[in-house]
Amino acid sequence: MASSDSLLEVRNISVYYGSFRALEDVSYTVGPGSVVCLLGGNASGKSSSMKAIFGTVPLRTGSIRFEGQRIDGWTTAKRVAAGIAAVPEGRRVFANLSVRENLELGACTLRDGRAVRTYLDAVFDQFPQLRERQGQMAGSMSGGEQQMLAFGRALMSRPKLICMDEPSMGMSPALVSRNFKLIKSIRERGTAVFVVEQNARAALKIADYAYVLRTGSVMLRGPAEQVATDPQMQAAYLGHTPLAATVPPAAH
Amino acid sequence: MIIAGWVVMIVGAVVVLLLPQVSSPYVLFVATEVLLYVPLAIGQNLITGNTGVLSMGHAALYGVGAYTTGVLVSHIAIGVPLTLLASAGAAALVGLGVSLTTQRIRGDYLFIVTIGLNFIFLDVVNNSTWSGAATGLFAIAPPAGGLLAVTTPARFFYLSLGVAALCVLISLAILRSRFGRAMEAVRDDPLVAATMGLKEVPIKAGIFGVAGAMAGLSGCVLAYFLGSVGPQDFNSNISLLIFEMVIIGGLGSVSGSVLGAIVLIAVPEFLRSVQEYSLGIGGVLIVVMMVLRPEGVLGSWRTAR
Amino acid sequence: MITFVQQVINGAAAGSVYALLAVGYNMVYGLLGFINFAHGDLYMFSTFIVLAMVTLHVPFWGAVAVGMVAACFLGMSVERIAYRPLRTANRIAPTVSAVGVALVLENAAQVIWGPATRPFPTPLPQGLFRVDGVVITAMQIVILLTAAAIAVALRVGVYHTSWGRKLRAIRDDLPTAELVGISVNRLVSSVYAVGAALGLISGVLFAAYYNSVYVTMGLTGTLNAFTAAVLGGIGSIGGSFAGGLALGLLQSLGAGYISSGYQNTITFVVLIVVLLLRPNGMFGKLTAARA
Ligand SMILES: Nc1ncnc2c1ncn2[C@@H]1O[C@H](COP(=O)(O)OP(=O)(O)O)[C@@H](O)[C@H]1O
Ligand SMILES: [Mg+2]
Numbered sequence: 001m002a003s004s005d006s007l008l009e010v011r012n013i014s015v016y017y018g019s020f021r022a023l024e025d026v027s028y029t030v031g032p033g034s035v036v037c038l039l040g041g042n043a044s045g046k047s048s049s050m051k052a053i054f055g056t057v058p059l060r061t062g063s064i065r066f067e068g069q070r071i072d073g074w075t076t077a078k079r080v081a082a083g084i085a086a087v088p089e090g091r092r093v094f095a096n097l098s099v100r101e102n103l104e105l106g107a108c109t110l111r112d113g114r115a116v117r118t119y120l121d122a123v124f125d126q127f128p129q130l131r132e133r134q135g136q137m138a139g140s141m142s143g144g145e146q147q148m149l150a151f152g153r154a155l156m157s158r159p160k161l162i163c164m165d166e167p168s169m170g171m172s173p174a175l176v177s178r179n180f181k182l183i184k185s186i187r188e189r190g191t192a193v194f195v196v197e198q199n200a201r202a203a204l205k206i207a208d209y210a211y212v213l214r215t216g217s218v219m220l221r222g223p224a225e226q227v228a229t230d231p232q233m234q235a236a237y238l239g240h241t242p243l244a245a246t247v248p249p250a251a252h
Numbered sequence: 253m254i255i256a257g258w259v260v261m262i263v264g265a266v267v268v269l270l271l272p273q274v275s276s277p278y279v280l281f282v283a284t285e286v287l288l289y290v291p292l293a294i295g296q297n298l299i300t301g302n303t304g305v306l307s308m309g310h311a312a313l314y315g316v317g318a319y320t321t322g323v324l325v326s327h328i329a330i331g332v333p334l335t336l337l338a339s340a341g342a343a344a345l346v347g348l349g350v351s352l353t354t355q356r357i358r359g360d361y362l363f364i365v366t367i368g369l370n371f372i373f374l375d376v377v378n379n380s381t382w383s384g385a386a387t388g389l390f391a392i393a394p395p396a397g398g399l400l401a402v403t404t405p406a407r408f409f410y411l412s413l414g415v416a417a418l419c420v421l422i423s424l425a426i427l428r429s430r431f432g433r434a435m436e437a438v439r440d441d442p443l444v445a446a447t448m449g450l451k452e453v454p455i456k457a458g459i460f461g462v463a464g465a466m467a468g469l470s471g472c473v474l475a476y477f478l479g480s481v482g483p484q485d486f487n488s489n490i491s492l493l494i495f496e497m498v499i500i501g502g503l504g505s506v507s508g509s510v511l512g513a514i515v516l517i518a519v520p521e522f523l524r525s526v527q528e529y530s531l532g533i534g535g536v537l538i539v540v541m542m543v544l545r546p547e548g549v550l551g552s553w554r555t556a557r
Numbered sequence: 558m559i560t561f562v563q564q565v566i567n568g569a570a571a572g573s574v575y576a577l578l579a580v581g582y583n584m585v586y587g588l589l590g591f592i593n594f595a596h597g598d599l600y601m602f603s604t605f606i607v608l609a610m611v612t613l614h615v616p617f618w619g620a621v622a623v624g625m626v627a628a629c630f631l632g633m634s635v636e637r638i639a640y641r642p643l644r645t646a647n648r649i650a651p652t653v654s655a656v657g658v659a660l661v662l663e664n665a666a667q668v669i670w671g672p673a674t675r676p677f678p679t680p681l682p683q684g685l686f687r688v689d690g691v692v693i694t695a696m697q698i699v700i701l702l703t704a705a706a707i708a709v710a711l712r713v714g715v716y717h718t719s720w721g722r723k724l725r726a727i728r729d730d731l732p733t734a735e736l737v738g739i740s741v742n743r744l745v746s747s748v749y750a751v752g753a754a755l756g757l758i759s760g761v762l763f764a765a766y767y768n769s770v771y772v773t774m775g776l777t778g779t780l781n782a783f784t785a786a787v788l789g790g791i792g793s794i795g796g797s798f799a800g801g802l803a804l805g806l807l808q809s810l811g812a813g814y815i816s817s818g819y820q821n822t823i824t825f826v827v828l829i830v831v832l833l834l835r836p837n838g839m840f841g842k843l844t845a846a847r848a
Contacts, residue, residue, distance in 0.1 A: 306649065306652065308656075354832075356836065358836060359649070361832055361836075364784075365829055368780065368829075369825075371777075371780070371821035372825055372826075374821070375819050375822040376822070378818060379816065379818035528668055529664060529668065530664075531664040532660060532668075534657075535658065535664065538653060538656060539638070539639045539654050542639070542650050542653055542654035542657065543638070543639065
């Protein structure tokens with residue numbers, strides 16, 4: 001499967017914490033400009049998958065390619081510079097830095113200062129609230145605003161791929177639907193999104209492709225509409241109770 | 253295997269006991285010096301290795317013992333057993349006091365604070381008349397003919413050996429007792445220890461007291477051995493040296509501490525060419541051991557601080 | 558009154574020297590929650606390098622430049638070799654490793670330059686002024702001005718440059734800083750270099766002020782700077798200056814009014830009392846502690 005047309009190609013990776021196996025022989029493919037969602041119960045290895053893509057956990061086996069290049073030996077900074085951005089789990093913004101500084105840090109891998117200002121303006125245009133609050137400490141904003149800032153920060157490097165780890169965790173339904181709209185708009189600009197979601201139903205509606213993890217292995221994969229109607233999936237996640245109720249928010 | 257172990261131990265014990273008969277005065281001198289450091293390393297190991305307290309003020313406790321002997325001997329005609337006891341008692345009290353005063357200070361800060369103990373000790377003895385100020389105290393000799401009258405190098409050797417063996421036995425006994433398990437529980441996780449009803453403060457204070465007593469014994473023998481005590485014998489480098497012994501020997505291990513004392517005292521003595529570099533070589537060893545196997549060297553230390 | 562003013566001036570000068578050394582501690586502590594126990598020995602060692610250069614007839618400022626490059630190089634090497642592999646290990650391990658580094662530096666200095674106190678010839682102004690019976694030396698003025706200039710430069714560096722922004726981001730949240738693409742290792746390395754360079758400036762000022770360089774100034778430097786850091790709030794760069802000055806004043810007033818023989822005792826009693834009352838330092842934030 002020499003897919004020169006895929007943007008991110010994660011192949012047969014395993015991740016261990018000491019002797020504990022968090023991921024075993026897992027593969028993902030994200031095409032350019034597509035939305036791929038990663039589903040799975042608590043502690044199934046979703047965050048570990050994200051960490052593997054950014055290189056903040058070592059791989060025991062497997063390889064990761066981005067735009068055809070092997071990146072698994074690269075530092076996190078180099079991967080970000082190549083065009084992968086993160087919206088980390090738990091909307092981690094730099095609480096004691098201003099909103100503007102947070103956004104500028106999102107572009108810290110860029111060399112061109114003028115471009116940074118242009119991109120900053122674009123983010124401010126997209127999120128006018130952030131422009132109003134650019135001098136405020138990020139930690140003093142509401143949860144929804146911090147999430148917006150985390151999105152804005154990821155957009156600042158004009159990445160080709162944004163990886164999001166449970167952006168909707170702990171958010172109100174209104175904010176969750178705002179997040180999904182945002183993901184759609186990001187895709188419309190040609191940026192691919194790899195998103196970890198607990199809200200399987202909503203995620204499958206906007207995604208092109210989906211993977212479902214169970215205890216460190218891919219249990220199910222396929223085009224989103226196919227996964228949504230899969231009997232296994234129906235039984236496990238898409239019954240009458242929404243996923244968020246059956247799967248408590250992950251600790252990691 | 254077990255028989256071989258016993259054979260090695262018995263042969264070793266015989267060699268050590270016969271050392272004064274078979275060795276040169278120089279070797280005996282070095283052996284005595286090693287033995288003087290055994291109670292110090294063992295005490296440091298109880299504090300740092302088994303109880304998990306980073307402390308680097310052991311030379312001060314050592315000095316308290318030595319000065320106690322120096323002051324007592326210059327004022328009253330008192331025998332060796334009593335000075336040993338008094339020195340151990342004085343150093344134990346200081347250890348206890350230090351631990352109780354600093355109980356609320358966090359791990360790595362305490363490290364620095366205990367280094368300060370060396371400096372405070374030096375300030376006190378350098379600025380007092382009872383301690384002979386910068387020149388120290390002289391002519392420290394036991395009364396002739398008294399019990400344990402240490403007058404010959406061989407007798408010094410046996411006294412040091414006795415003190416060192418006593419400290420090894422006490423240390424092993426503590427570690428095998430419930431108190432020893434309590435110490436290690438506090439080291440491994442103070443919160444869990446607290447839920448088990450173990451009180452961190454008295455445990456730490458107790459162990460500082462025991463380690464102080466051991467250091468006091470060594471200090472007493474040292475004072476007789478040298479016949480004098482001075483501030484230079486108890487500076488922070490001595491504390492560093494003792495700390496180094498315990499790290500190199502492996503934190504938590506009694507035999508390792510003894511080995512550490514032998515390596516850091518005897519090896520530089522006999523290998524004159526490396527003597528000048530011994531502290532630094534020890535430093536390199538420490539870094540290498542930490543970087544290669546921090547968990548191995550630190551035994552079962554699991555907690556983050 | 559005259560004595561008091563005199564002691565305040567002396568204390569402020571000594572305190573400024575401590576402050577410049579304390580900055581190196583606080584920057585590292587703020588980032589990684591780790592006390593770089595070898596910082597004082599690095600300061601001693603690099604000051605000796607300056608002295609060695611001067612002895613070889615290298616012009617003074619050239620010698621300082623060499624010393625500064627050496628200090629940065631040493632600081633970064635020590636971090637790379639002895640601390641970085643232990644960044645995620647048990648908290649005790651890097652502290653012990655730092656002790657090992659301190660021993661190596663101290664022993665090396667002892668072997669190369671000997672245990673004796675050496676005079677430190679400098680072209681820095683040595684004159685003095687008298688104002689109403691109070692003596693102010695030119696060196697004291699140099700020290701205070703240097704410290705003030707560095708304080709301003711650091712303030713600008715930390716709050717108004719992209720380097721400072723990254724530094725504060727790492728201090729806030731190291732894993733996230735890594736995820737946004739900051740080269741954490743490179744930045745930590747640069748912080749060790751800056752700390753070592755400021756340490757060297759502190760060492761040169763110290764050596765010129767007291768006209769002496771000696772091996773044990775490493776450990777006493779570590780202790781004074783750490784106490785200053787605790788007084789000012791461990792991890793706080795601005796606190797280094799407040800803490801350094803406070804310590805300098807306490808020592809100097811203690812020497813003037815209590816006894817000059819108990820300088821170290823005063824330092825440690827202050828340290829212990831502060832740590833007992835405020836476990837995170839005088840002005841420290843309670844959030845400064847990290848697991
Ligand atoms: N740093 C870590 N050390 C040890 N185990 C970890 C670590 N991070 C995650 N794990 C374990 O790996 C498994 C997968 O975790 P994670 O990838 O965070 O799952 P998810 O994001 O799907 O909830 C869990 O069992 C978790 O406890
Ligand atoms: Mg997770």
